[in-house]
Amino acid sequence: MSDLTEQWRERVRAAAASGTALQVRGGGTKAFYGREPVGEVFDTRGHAGVVSYEPTELVVTARAGTPLAELEALVAERGQMLAFEPPHFGAGATVGGCVAAGLSGPRRATAGALRDFVLGVRILDGRGEALSFGGQVMKNVAGYDLSRAIAGSLGTLGLILDVSLKVLPRPVAETTLRFAIDEKEAIDRVNDWGGQPLPISASAWCDGALHLRLSGAEAAVRAAERRLGGDLVEAVGASAFWAGVREQTDAYFADLGAGEVLWRLSLPSSAAPVKLPGTQFIEWGGALRWLRSDAPAATIRERVAALGGHATAFRGFDRSSDVFHPLAAPVMAIQRRLKQAFDPAGIFNPGRFYDGL
Secondary structure, rough: OOOOOHHHHHHHHHHHHHHEEEEOOOOOOOOOOOOOOEEEEEOOOOOOOOOEEHHHEEEEEEEEOEEEEHHHHHHHHHOOOOOOOOEEEEEEOOOHHHHHOOOOOOHHHHHHOHHHHEEEEEEEOOOOOEEEEEOOOOOOOOOOOOOOHOOOOOOOOOOOEEEEOOOOOOOOOOEEEEEEOOOHHHHHHHHHHHOOOOOEEEEEEEEEEEEEEEEHHHHHHHHHHHHOOEEEEOHHHHHHHHHHHHHHHHHHHOOOOOOOOOEEEEOOOOOOOOOOOOOEEHHHHOOOOEEEEEOOHHHHHHHHHHOOEEEEEEEOOOOOOOOOOOHHHHHHHHHHHHHHOOOOOOOOOOOOOOOOO
16 A cells, blocks of 8 residues: 655645646546546556455545555455446546546446545645545535535546545345337336336346346345346346446447447436437436437537436547536536636646636
8 A cells, every 4th residue: 555645745736836737647547538638647546555444334445546446346355335336447447537537337326426425535636735525434514515526526626645435235136127118118117117116226228128227135126026027137148238338348339430429418317318310328217328429519419408418428529629518607607616726726637627627
């Protein structure tokens, strides 16, 4: 286990004094996400190791450069997991990169998002000062919940030093059902089932097939199987399918065509079909809809906004332009003030979120 806090502090202070931009990165597995990174590469992988792990308290604290796979293996030994199923997108994924990207996997709709599992975080701000937010217990309500602001900030607010995450027990039983139904019926069904006491832990629809994962107590899972029907997917195939969804190795996500962009559409789960050119992969009970399309960005964003959501260009887009859905002026003003408070010299991943942030 290594602690590079002091070494990092000096480099941050020097960068702030000279106005040198720093491109903060761990394993670089999510470097494709967001606008084009700029600045000197600031590699966080040397600051690594699990600081503490209390299985009975369901809390683990790790340094930013800790390999994500290493942390998951550690908690798996005690029958626990990171319930938000963070995608790795490569063998080099780190804990800090996981939190900075703020991405969650198939279980997010029922278990909660990454930010819901961040109990506390320690960062270096743009002045080189170490700041701590939250704590290492689940009942921490003191002050503003700024630890969640760090989650998904793409390294624009500060250098993550350590993060405390809530873990959960792995389910005793798990099974996957497959239903041959169209898009609208799939959305209707998963929203109906979501309001019932069923042990649903993930859903995914694509190309006329809905996959539904059930997780929990053995009796509850078996009862839900009998009630819902569908075709049972054998365990090895089901595990491979959900891994492909989480890591985007499923065939749907492979090999974007010329001019094609993979869009990440966030919508109310019960929103009507988006009816845009291209093909879709629908997760989270309809709340997350991936779209492969060569339609103009303005067309996609206008349609998604009309349905109450927003659209992010996830892969294959011109990263010098707006990757994320444009913010309303008041929201952008808040973002700018937050950036100014944490990083007054603007050295951390400048422009990675929006131009000027």
